[in-house]
Amino acid sequence: xxxxxxxxxxxxxxxxxxxxxxxxxxxxxxxxxxxxxxxxxxxxxxxxxxxxxxxxxxxxxxxxxxxxxxxxxxxxxxxxxxxxxxxxxxxxxxxxxxxxxxxxxxxxxxxxxxx
Amino acid sequence: xxxxxxxxxxxxxxxxxxxxxxxxxxxxxxxxxxxxxxxxxxxxxxxxxxxxxxxxxxxxxxxxxxxxxxxxxxxxxxxxxxxxxxxxxxxxxxxxxxxxxxxxxxxxxxxxxxxxxxxxxxxxxxxxxxxxxxxxxxxxxxxxxxxxxxxxxxxxxxxxxxxxxxxxxxxxxxxxxxxxxxxxxxxxxxxxxxxxxxxxxxxxxxxxxxxxxxxxxxxxxxxxxxxxxxxxxxxxxxxxxxxxxxxxxxxxxxxxxxxxxxxxxxxxxxxxxxxxxxxxxxxxxxxxxxxxxxxxxxxxxxxxxxxxxxxxxxxxxxxxxxxxxxxxxxxxxxxxxxxxxxxxxxxxxxxxxxxxxxxxxxxxxxxxxxxxxxxxxxxxxxxxxxxxxxxxxxxxxxxxxxxxxxxxxxxxxxxxxxxxxxxxxxxxxxxxxxxxxxxxxxxxxxxxxxxxxxxxxxxxxxxxxxxxxxxxxxxxxxxxxxxxxxxxxxxxxxxxxxxxxxxxxxxxxxxxxxxxxxxxxxxxxxxxxxxxxxxxxxxxxxxxxxxxxxxxxxxxxxxxxxxxxxxxxxxxxxxxxxxxxxxxxxxxxxxxxxxxxxxxxxxxxxxxxxxxxxxxxxxxxxxxxxxxxxxxxxxxxxxxxxxxxxxxxxxxxxxxxxxxxxxxxxxxxxxxxxxxxxxxxxxxxxxxxxxxxxxxxxxxxxxxxxxxxxxxxxxxxxxxxxxxxxxxxxxxxxxxxxxxxxxxxxxxxxxxxxxxxxxxxxxxxxxxxxxxxxxxxxxxxxxxxxxxxxxxxxxxxxxxxxxxxxxxxxxxxxxxxxxxxxxxxxxxxxxxxxxxxxxxxxxxxxxxxxxxxxxxxxxxxxxxxxxxxxxxxxxxxxxxxxx
Numbered sequence: 001x002x003x004x005x006x007x008x009x010x011x012x013x014x015x016x017x018x019x020x021x022x023x024x025x026x027x028x029x030x031x032x033x034x035x036x037x038x039x040x041x042x043x044x045x046x047x048x049x050x051x052x053x054x055x056x057x058x059x060x061x062x063x064x065x066x067x068x069x070x071x072x073x074x075x076x077x078x079x080x081x082x083x084x085x086x087x088x089x090x091x092x093x094x095x096x097x098x099x100x101x102x103x104x105x106x107x108x109x110x111x112x113x114x115x
Numbered sequence: 116x117x118x119x120x121x122x123x124x125x126x127x128x129x130x131x132x133x134x135x136x137x138x139x140x141x142x143x144x145x146x147x148x149x150x151x152x153x154x155x156x157x158x159x160x161x162x163x164x165x166x167x168x169x170x171x172x173x174x175x176x177x178x179x180x181x182x183x184x185x186x187x188x189x190x191x192x193x194x195x196x197x198x199x200x201x202x203x204x205x206x207x208x209x210x211x212x213x214x215x216x217x218x219x220x221x222x223x224x225x226x227x228x229x230x231x232x233x234x235x236x237x238x239x240x241x242x243x244x245x246x247x248x249x250x251x252x253x254x255x256x257x258x259x260x261x262x263x264x265x266x267x268x269x270x271x272x273x274x275x276x277x278x279x280x281x282x283x284x285x286x287x288x289x290x291x292x293x294x295x296x297x298x299x300x301x302x303x304x305x306x307x308x309x310x311x312x313x314x315x316x317x318x319x320x321x322x323x324x325x326x327x328x329x330x331x332x333x334x335x336x337x338x339x340x341x342x343x344x345x346x347x348x349x350x351x352x353x354x355x356x357x358x359x360x361x362x363x364x365x366x367x368x369x370x371x372x373x374x375x376x377x378x379x380x381x382x383x384x385x386x387x388x389x390x391x392x393x394x395x396x397x398x399x400x401x402x403x404x405x406x407x408x409x410x411x412x413x414x415x416x417x418x419x420x421x422x423x424x425x426x427x428x429x430x431x432x433x434x435x436x437x438x439x440x441x442x443x444x445x446x447x448x449x450x451x452x453x454x455x456x457x458x459x460x461x462x463x464x465x466x467x468x469x470x471x472x473x474x475x476x477x478x479x480x481x482x483x484x485x486x487x488x489x490x491x492x493x494x495x496x497x498x499x500x501x502x503x504x505x506x507x508x509x510x511x512x513x514x515x516x517x518x519x520x521x522x523x524x525x526x527x528x529x530x531x532x533x534x535x536x537x538x539x540x541x542x543x544x545x546x547x548x549x550x551x552x553x554x555x556x557x558x559x560x561x562x563x564x565x566x567x568x569x570x571x572x573x574x575x576x577x578x579x580x581x582x583x584x585x586x587x588x589x590x591x592x593x594x595x596x597x598x599x600x601x602x603x604x605x606x607x608x609x610x611x612x613x614x615x616x617x618x619x620x621x622x623x624x625x626x627x628x629x630x631x632x633x634x635x636x637x638x639x640x641x642x643x644x645x646x647x648x649x650x651x652x653x654x655x656x657x658x659x660x661x662x663x664x665x666x667x668x669x670x671x672x673x674x675x676x677x678x679x680x681x682x683x684x685x686x687x688x689x690x691x692x693x694x695x696x697x698x699x700x701x702x703x704x705x706x707x708x709x710x711x712x713x714x715x716x717x718x719x720x721x722x723x724x725x726x727x728x729x730x731x732x733x734x735x736x737x738x739x740x741x742x743x744x745x746x747x748x749x750x751x752x753x754x755x756x757x758x759x760x761x762x763x764x765x766x767x768x769x770x771x772x773x774x775x776x777x778x779x780x781x782x783x784x785x786x787x788x789x790x791x792x793x794x795x796x797x798x799x800x801x802x803x804x805x806x807x808x809x810x811x812x813x814x815x816x817x818x819x820x821x822x823x824x825x826x827x828x829x830x831x832x833x834x835x836x837x838x839x840x841x842x843x844x845x846x847x848x849x850x851x852x853x854x855x856x857x858x859x860x861x862x863x864x865x866x867x868x869x870x871x872x873x874x875x876x877x878x879x880x881x882x883x884x885x886x887x888x889x890x891x892x893x894x895x896x897x898x899x900x901x902x903x904x905x906x907x908x909x910x911x912x913x914x915x916x917x918x919x920x921x922x923x924x925x926x927x928x929x930x931x932x933x934x935x936x937x938x939x940x941x942x943x944x945x946x947x948x949x950x951x952x953x954x955x956x957x958x959x960x961x962x963x964x965x966x967x968x969x970x971x972x973x974x975x976x977x978x979x980x981x982x983x984x985x986x987x988x989x990x991x992x993x994x995x996x997x998x
Binding site for chain 1: 139141142146148149150171173174178181185188189192
């Protein structure tokens with residue numbers, strides 16, 4: 001089993017963004033909402049911090065963006081996963097699951113993690 | 116101006132920044148606005164909702180700033196990628212264009228490949244022979260010293276003074292080349308050797324592979340019987356035996372102890388494989404005895420020029436101290452590489468110039484083709500311009516197409532060059548020194564890349580600008596009809612003018628070389644070169660110590676050879692024309708006071724057998740020839756040539772009966788020779804050099820062990836190699852035969868450089884003329900095609916067909932005539948550069964300067980005639996319908 005260095009875990013925010021966007025092209029607010037909803041409001045992130053993260057992911061070629069029309073008929077920027085982004089997401093998820101499982105077992109916390 | 120086709124991307128930096136800022140603001144505002152809406156829907160007051168949304172969002176300005184910075188960087192990168200993608204698009208578009216017009220692409224690529232390939236080939240020779248340093252540690256510090264301007268050898272005392280007294284000279288050693296017979300290991304071997312005054316390896320700063328170098332105390336009145344052997348010789352004949360040191364080799368009848376092995380590859384001078392000490396006998400061979408070649412090292416920080424300055428000073432000092440030997444004697448220092456390749460330097464640069472002219476012509480031709488295509492593509496370019504392609508982009512597209520043509524042409528040219536260099540090495544191996552190191556190396560490849568890029572710019576720029584200048588309206592108005600503009604046609608005529616001008620220059624050069632070649636063969640050498648076979652023998656002094664052994668050997672051999680079938684007569688000589696061996700000294704006339712120092716006449720001694728003059732067909736013009744009786748006893752009688760007679764006695768007849776002696780000898784002293792006859796002058800040293808003063812003495816009275824035996828064969832009898840070998844072996848089975856050749860072969864070697872230059876320059880000139888003719892044909896043909904309608908109208912209106920032909924030819928001949936005149940002017944002005952490789956012909960030779968324009972005019976008329984005749988045959992009906 002490959003070992004995962006816990007310190008190299010991909011930025012949690014990035015992972016959440018990639019996962020959210022992988023379901024459907026989404027704008028920034030939509031991503032924030034999805035994270036909040038998905039975690040039963042447990043994960044509170046400073047919403048503004050999403051945007052620099054989105055810029056970086058786009059710069060790294062994991063996301064692409066385009067302007068579209070939102071449900072309220074306003075111009076909004078939609079983000080979408082690239083092929084490279086998909087590969088990266090799969091890899092990071094795998095690593096995250098493995099390291100979490102490892103940490104849980106050390107902490108003797110019973111938990112089942114699957115990707 | 117508003118246009119529906121606004122460029123998508125703006126080149127303004129400010130606008131670029133504004134775009135990023137407003138996009139990010141819009142994105143972030145959208146977030147806060149929608150969040151506010153949500154909160155309002157959840158029951159917040161509008162003001163409270165906005166404040167809460169902003170609080171949840173965080174530090175707006177900080178976040179927006181960070182996004183802007185990231186966005187800008189990202190946008191810049193994307194911009195770059197797009198640009199690169201644009202280039203990629205251009206290249207693939209260009210490649211498609213080439214595939215779509217294979218005839219055009221093939222013609223252009225082949226023309227360029229020829230031009231670039233030829234240029235790279237000649238450059239590789241220039242690079243390998245002239246530019247690359249010799250393969251020694253400090254090649255720039257190696258130099259040689261000669262006496263006088265014609266590579267005269269030095270005397271040992273002079274060498275010692277140069278080495279000992281000049282601060283800018285680190286070392287200078289003497290040597291003389293010889294070929295040594297190595298016996299005792301099966302068949303006798305003839306090995307190139309050098310007899311040295313001290314170790315030659317040390318001069319070149321190389322360490323022996325085994326043992327040591329020759330020491331300076333080993334030469335002297337009685338030279339030590341030691342030898343340093345070459346690495347290849349050691350491997351080849353001794354199997355690289357590690358215990359070779361201390362063993363002995365039989366060299367020229369002397370047992371020499373091997374004391375060292377040279378490092379691999381070392382073969383100075385002239386592929387020497389053996390180095391051994393040479394006897395130095397100051398009593399018999401002093402300051403006036405010039406028998407040494409030299410090589411040395413200049414001191415650190417010194418230059419050839421500083422050595423020369425010191426040599427000039429030394430010459431003055433020595434002339435005062437030793438007037439009898441050094442009056443008027445000058446020394447000349449020359450770098451080793453210069454010395455080696457100096458003779459071919461100007462020739463090679465001339466060749467490079469010639470091939471560069473061919474390349475320019477090739478460029479002009481391709482530019483011409485591109486201009487024609489540019490005219491054909493006017494419509495395409497105009498449409499692309501109208502659809503939003505910028506002028507810049509269109510120029511770029513055309514340049515990329517040119518670059519692609521040049522790249523393919525260059526690559527193909529390099530492949531051609533590899534083959535051509537191989538062929539040239541075979542062709543010029545014996546003619547051009549260092550030819551064996553010529554190859555396509557990194558420098559040549561780099562040169563080729565540079566040339567190809569330069570070429571792309573040269574032939575690509577004009578059509579590119581031509582394309583972009585097209586106005587949409589005029590182009591579309593003419594679209595589908597091909598050419599329209601006068602500008603393209605004018606440029607093409609200019610190009611053809613230049614091509615023809617350059618062709619004229621090349622043809623003049625070829626013509627002058629052809630005349631030189633003819634002159635070289637027309638030179639009256641003074642003897643008959645046909646049907647003479649010759650070879651040399653060197654009798655070892657161990658078995659043939661005196662004339663009593665040498666004379667009978669040669670006379671017997673001559674007698675036996677002359678009875679061979681096909682042999683008309685046989686004669687031997689020391690110092691044959693165009694061959695090796697030369698001994699000369701000052702002429703002293705019997706009964707006249709010894710001449711003042713510096714006023715002496717020199718004379719070269721030819722030691723000949725009784726049959727020599729007859730064999731060579733050198734006529735006696737006064738008195739009598741030499742007889743067999745002169746060879747054995749009685750008075751010392753001799754013949755002199757016309758030049759020696761004139762210099763010392765005024766006229767040929769006045770020399771008869773006079774006595775002369777020459778201050779040079781083979782160990783028999785300097786007898787007084789009674790002149791019994793005068794022979795005609797011959798050109799002994801070279802084809803181009805004038806006759807030297809010479810005295811012919813009987814070999815039997817004054818005979819060196821080294822003789823060259825000449826056989827005059829019955830016409831067409833061939834070379835009796837086997838019979839000669841058999842006869843020599845019958846007399847002495849250990850004697851190797853040297854330099855078996857015909858005089859014609861020796862003659863061919865003399866004119867080989869000229870022949871090589873002639874061949875290559877003629878090849879280049881031929882290429883140039885063909886390319887120029889194709890260029891002219893293209894221009895005229897294109898002219899006809901664009902004026903089909905006009906010609907049709909003229910024919911329909913009853914114009915005489917002959918008149919139309921003349922009209923079209925005249926159109927073509929105008930640029931040709933201008934080109935010929937320009938080329939002639941250039942040839943007349945620049946002809947001087949050829950002087951170094953010409954002989955017997957002036958650079959402004961009228962015959963050449965008249966023939967070349969006539970020849971080119973004929974070619975030009977022929978090139979223009981083909982399309983002109985086609986024009987005249989035009990059927991007016993179809994011509995009028997053609998548009």
